Amino acid sequence: MKENKEISALLHLIDDPDEYVYNTVSEKIISFGKAIIPNLENLWENTTSEDLQEKIELLIHRLHFRDLTNDFTAWAAGDADLLEGALLVARYHYPELQKNTVLQEIEKLKRNIWLELNSYLTPLEQVNVITSIIYNYYKQKGVEFAYNNPDDYLINKALESKKGNAVNNGIIYLVLCELLDVPIRAINIPRQFILAYVDLQHDLLNPVGHASEKIKFYIDPLNGQIYSHKDVESYFKRISVPPTASYFRQLNNKKIIQFLLEELSKCFDNERNHYKMDELLLLANLLEP
Incomplete structure (x- = not known):
């Protein structure tokens, strides 16, 4: 943004010790939108004050977050494409993310899987092909849920480092299956992020049946391991939770x-x-029905 007297005065006042002045100046700067970010970056580069640099970093973050909030609102109001949603989450931590790299990696994976699939394969054989390409050929690794590394939750970093936790790997798996028309969905099993191969014909003929009846088998997206209905029943017994129908419903x-x-x-x-x-929970709340 071209600097004028008003912008110069505002930038000069960022470091004002009076909290009221700082808050007023901050809101005015935010109102200019992302166009003012180059001015803030220039100021950051030309100051030796760590306190001022921290304030500038927070202002830049707030500008990116305002845009991201608008984009999440639009995403939720539209068709809510899963890959696009995962890319929006990644932008929280990497606001300058170039999504083409992610799209190219997904396309490469999709093409490799598509070459091995055909209409004569059973559901289990289809999943074995997908799993083999992702975890054996492509070498995607799974890491346990932990809260000391945000990158484990971001699709760009999962594809770049070839490792992600169950939800991140699961989103990659789901995106690929959607592109390849393989009926795999995420379901609501407590304390887990688990995928299921859904029998679409059964779903159509028995829409009011128990949700688990529509599932052929389950897939752990951490490593591609397949679980049977018996395995899942044992899990519910182990955690002392009754396997009610709601736990087998598909997550949108x-x-x-x-x-x-x-x-x-x-x-x-x-x-x-x-x-x-707080900001991430605010974004999550935007997605409530």
Whole structure:
């Protein structure tokens, strides 16, 4: 943004010790939108004050977050494409993210899987092909849920480092299956992020049946391991939770991204970064029905 007297005065006042002045100046700067970011970056480069640099960094973050909030609102109001939602979450931590790199990696994976699939394969054989390409050929690794590394929750970093937790790997798996017309969905099993191969014909003929009846088998997106109905029944016994129908219902894309945001927010549950936790939960709340 071209600097004029008003912008010069505002930038000069960022370092004002009076909190009221600083808050007023901050809101005015935010009102200019992202066009003012180059001015803020220039000021950051030309100051030696760490306090001022921190204030500038926070202003730039707020400008990016305002845009991201608008984009999430538009995403939720539209078709809520899963890959697009995952890219929006990644932009929270990497606001300058170039999504083409992610799209190219997804396309490469999709093409490799498509070459191995055909209409004569059974559901289990289809999943074995997908799993083999992702975890054996492509070498995608799974890491346990932890809250000390936000990158574990971001699709760009999962594809770049070839490792992600269950929800991040799961989103990659789901995106690929959607592109390849393989009926795999995320379901609502407690304390897990688990995928299921859904029998679409059964779903059509028995819409009011128990949700688990529509599932052929389950897939752990951490490593591609397949589980049977018996395995899942044993899990429910182990955690002493009755396997009610709601736990087998399919999660829509908004629910998946909401879960991702909530889990990512836990990485910032400390005094220094608590505002980030609040922001991520605010984005998650935007996706409530």
